[in-house]
Amino acid sequence: MSLSEFELIRKFFKPAERPSHGIRCGIGDDAAIVSVPENFELAISTDTLVSGIHFPETTSAEDIGYKALAVNLSDLAAMGASPVWVTLALTLPNADETWLQGFMSGFNTLAEYYNLSLIGGDLTHGPLSVTIQVMGFLPKGSGLLRSGAEDNDLIYVTGTLGDAGLALKELKQDIQIDSIHTDYLSQRLNRPTPRVELGKLLHNIANSVIDISDGLLADLDHILQESGAGASIQTKDIPLSDALISLDREIALQLAFSSGDDYELCFTVPEENRENLEKASAGICRISCIGRISRPGKGIEIKDNAGRQVKLLAKGYRHF
């Protein structure tokens, strides 16, 4: 007979030994009991990944475990919070122990890296999906909102854009690329890097921050709407990986602007903080200045090398 839910939870959700993070009661009771240190607030974010929608059905259990956590950590990164606790609600078509072992191995790789404690979970029977909630500490009164963009702020992004979108297109055989890029692209799709370290350094440097989950234009637009601002972007400054550079330029830009799943940060910084930002980010991750905020303002203006306005077909990933 296969293991029951409780036996599976005991076997696979067993938390690693980590510094206690104020955990008085973790997995195994009706609720976890935790405490937030004085002078700190709690940042909380939740995201669901559904099989066939948020990851291809062929994705390995390890990659699903890794990605589900990474995607959630990316939201905390965009708040500048330090991740501490996580709960995991996993819905599985059957109690496949090999799959669970793989999933938890991917999940734990990232959880260990960030010294995260798994404090609760639920294991249910049904179509494959994962809902994770991550919680992190923020010094009281801090936190990087979407609404703080100011006139003349520089717009930055981390890493390179469009890689996950290209990886998906390759998987669907919509596009052919040199096999030299395959491994890199599949890592970018399945194991995105949440920019937690950089996020934590953006306090007192950035005026507004968001993570790019639905595509640069869609997510930058959230900053603009919340800040009552507009933006101007230069195509020449958009950071592209070698894989994207190898494509037709128009396709590459379309991907960089509008495809989702990159989990890079997009943030705005007053000119006078430029030097601090460059010092702070050195050795952490690539950052690129791609344009400027105008406030008041509306919408995004994209300019090519010759200063001409560029029109794009799609703005971002649509969930329904």
Added chain:
Amino acid sequence: MSLSEFELIRKFFKPAERPSHGIRCGIGDDAAIVSVPENFELAISTDTLVSGIHFPETTSAEDIGYKALAVNLSDLAAMGASPVWVTLALTLPNADETWLQGFMSGFNTLAEYYNLSLIGGDLTHGPLSVTIQVMGFLPKGSGLLRSGAEDNDLIYVTGTLGDAGLALKELKQDIQIDSIHTDYLSQRLNRPTPRVELGKLLHNIANSVIDISDGLLADLDHILQESGAGASIQTKDIPLSDALISLDREIALQLAFSSGDDYELCFTVPEENRENLEKASAGICRISCIGRISRPGKGIEIKDNAGRQVKLLAKGYRHF
């Protein structure tokens, strides 16, 4: 064109105006930012409900919204915590606004009753399921664990047992009952009452508490295992509703012992707190003393009116 995820979230997840509960940033940014008052800890619990598994596919949107929240609040009740914040991750096959309106109406009915604040959420496309995380305050150092049962503790349950199980059997036409009971049973299945008020009063009264989601025997067994204890129960003391009393007695007891979804509390109380308990619970909900703990001990002994040992077929709901 149907509304996008963001428009749907803005339209339906809009939090009601409630006392702020230390919320500095709610829905609409990358993460919520909240603070826990000094001298309090945070109790956190998460549960997923999958269509066709945790509720019949014919369940109304209103009832799903109500039940998904009730089930989670029941876990906080079993900790004696005061619910404050909730996040909602909803996966829907399509962006059906009428369904969403119904779901949120059921959800909000209960959220308003407990003055809960919805601080975050995710709306995704996929097979219908709901993952909710509830968070509540606990005075520092308090909290009702499963592991505290002591020798000679009285075992109590709230409400009546087996109603949700009978409602399910009626729905599946496994059993026929007088139509006079139909409304009552469907309320018990679809709108369970989380015993939050009673849970809060059990501090300093109960030694151990759990909520009955998988059936009395299965859940009491968690208390016994965590406490290294055994239990003896009398069938004559098991609280049954009129609907169950109308059944063959053996079937009624089987349901009361082994069917899930009642979301009553099961707790153990030292004899000397009996009077305090009865005073505290008066006017809140029915409680029944059904047996006694023996510690050390193992397993559950069930005795009928004549003191003979009773054997049952199934112990509790199995998730896989």
